[in-house]
Amino acid sequence: MNGESILERLSSGPVYAICGGVILFVAAVCVIFWVRAWKAGIAIGMDRTRMKRAVTASASFSILPSVGILLGVIALSGSLGVPWPWLRLSVIGALHYETQVAAVAAEAVGLPELSGSGMTAQAFATIALLMSVCIMWGMILSALFNRRYLNRLSGPGEKKPGQRKPGFGDAAMSAMFIGMVSAYLGSYLGEFVSGQGRFAFRGSWTPLAAAAVSAAAMAILTRLSAKKGMAWLDSFSIAASMLMGMFAAALIGK
Amino acid sequence: MEKKQEYLDQYMNRTHQLGRLASVLTLAMLLGAPFLIGAYLGAMPDLAAAARGFVSVGLVWTVSSVVEFLVYTPMLGAGGSYLAFITGNLINMKIPCAINARDMVKAKSGTRENEIISTLTIATSSLVTILVLAVGVALLTPLRPVLQSPRLAPAFANVVPALFGAMGYRYYRKNLRLAAVPLIVMSLLFIFAPGLTGSTSMMILPSGAIAIGLAWMDYRRHRKEGRA
Numbered sequence: 001m002n003g004e005s006i007l008e009r010l011s012s013g014p015v016y017a018i019c020g021g022v023i024l025f026v027a028a029v030c031v032i033f034w035v036r037a038w039k040a041g042i043a044i045g046m047d048r049t050r051m052k053r054a055v056t057a058s059a060s061f062s063i064l065p066s067v068g069i070l071l072g073v074i075a076l077s078g079s080l081g082v083p084w085p086w087l088r089l090s091v092i093g094a095l096h097y098e099t100q101v102a103a104v105a106a107e108a109v110g111l112p113e114l115s116g117s118g119m120t121a122q123a124f125a126t127i128a129l130l131m132s133v134c135i136m137w138g139m140i141l142s143a144l145f146n147r148r149y150l151n152r153l154s155g156p157g158e159k160k161p162g163q164r165k166p167g168f169g170d171a172a173m174s175a176m177f178i179g180m181v182s183a184y185l186g187s188y189l190g191e192f193v194s195g196q197g198r199f200a201f202r203g204s205w206t207p208l209a210a211a212a213v214s215a216a217a218m219a220i221l222t223r224l225s226a227k228k229g230m231a232w233l234d235s236f237s238i239a240a241s242m243l244m245g246m247f248a249a250a251l252i253g254k
Numbered sequence: 255m256e257k258k259q260e261y262l263d264q265y266m267n268r269t270h271q272l273g274r275l276a277s278v279l280t281l282a283m284l285l286g287a288p289f290l291i292g293a294y295l296g297a298m299p300d301l302a303a304a305a306r307g308f309v310s311v312g313l314v315w316t317v318s319s320v321v322e323f324l325v326y327t328p329m330l331g332a333g334g335s336y337l338a339f340i341t342g343n344l345i346n347m348k349i350p351c352a353i354n355a356r357d358m359v360k361a362k363s364g365t366r367e368n369e370i371i372s373t374l375t376i377a378t379s380s381l382v383t384i385l386v387l388a389v390g391v392a393l394l395t396p397l398r399p400v401l402q403s404p405r406l407a408p409a410f411a412n413v414v415p416a417l418f419g420a421m422g423y424r425y426y427r428k429n430l431r432l433a434a435v436p437l438i439v440m441s442l443l444f445i446f447a448p449g450l451t452g453s454t455s456m457m458i459l460p461s462g463a464i465a466i467g468l469a470w471m472d473y474r475r476h477r478k479e480g481r482a
Contacts, residue, residue: 029276044366054356058379069383086391121296124292129299138319142277142336143281150331172470178436184414186436245412250405
């Protein structure tokens with residue numbers, strides 16, 4: 001079986017049906033959780049407008065990264081066909097993870113590289129299995145320990161996670177997020193300064209520029225959205241800022 | 255009031271039941287799919303090769319998954335974290351998305367509002383991704399040249415920096431002192447040890463620990479001032 005025919009079979013109807021079925025199941029789970037959360041919000045007296053804002057902001061926020069993820073599907077489709085990368089990146093997968101694991105898996109099954117030309121049915125099945133196994137632990141831990149972990153965090157006197165009064169926890173979560181952003185921004189600076197040799201200043205500065213332009217756009221949009229009658233802008237500020245940052249990266253062109 | 259609490263207790267119990275069930279079923283399907291596709295193709299996975307591959311790359315991701323579970327579960331609450339671990343793309347999408355929405359509607363971490371908002375945002379974000387990918391896959395032939403054009407390649411390669419730039423502004427602005435220290439420490443670390451850029455996701459832990467340590471000191475100081 002040559003590379004072309006295996007790729008054709010990997011993008012055939014039955015494989016689409018298997019992968020599409022899993023994606024449909026996960027979409028149904030999301031809809032069930034969404035409807036339950038919405039009803040619960042109304043039942044406990046949450047403001048509908050606030051909930052709508054959260055939903056609108058999340059939807060607009062997710063479009064651009066999703067298009068980026070689609071590129072991951074395209075990148076992997078040349079070696080694994082279309083349905084499997086589509087499944088992986090719709091469910092559980094992560095953009096930065098899939099390519100790396102797929103490449104290592106290809107090496108483990110004896111392929112010189114991850115490509116459609118050398119792919120065999122067994123190599124594909126093994127790579128697909130490894131891609132699933134390597135990233136499943138978050139889901140397993142969540143299924144086993146989510147409840148216990150959240151109850152434990154809510155303290156001995158307050159066992160119900162939904163009831164807990166805000167204290168240091170809120171500050172800790174913001175701090176953790178600041179730590180996460182700092183790690184990434186620091187890595188972009190480190191890549192620029194020392195990426196091509198320590199203090200050579202020859203590394204890529206595009207990520208830094210994209211982050212800076214995006215932050216500047218966010219500053220302007222935050223100011224605008226604070227003005228009377230412009231609050232709606234807040235729901236789209238992250239997506240619009242990202243678009244500006246990405247536009248800057250395209251202009252720099254590396 | 256009691257009725258509301260009873261409703262909320264039931265909601266949380268059911269969330270855990272549904273979350274566990276959905277996780278187990280998704281897991282079974284994801285592990286079963288390679289065997290099913292293999293059966294269709296006429297070849298089963300080579301388990302020995304899969305084990306070798308797991309040793310070389312899987313162990314790192316296992317550690318990373320444990321860290322992600324410990325760090326992100328409290329951020330997302332019960333419903334949000336079940337969904338996020340099922341749908342993936344945590345760092346580049348789900349976490350910033352939930353944090354942004356939480357901040358926008360001013361829901362405090364650990365409260366019932368946060369639980370609801372987090373679940374709504376993660377579910378919405380996941381559905382948008384599923385929809386965009388489904389449309390993208392359906393239109394793959396006409397879209398491929400546009401999305402893969404060399405002109406747009408740098409834009410899509412920099413989605414995450416653009417995301418963290420915007421989110422960074424929002425958070426740094428309110429916590430400048432808190433943000434400066436981890437940012438300086440991480441920048442110096444990556445400058446002096448550039449090899450660490452390949453393990454940025456693992457560096458979130460020390461960076462977050464520094465920020466949480468500083469936040470704890472601030473919290474203690476404010477409490478003391480409040481008592482005085």
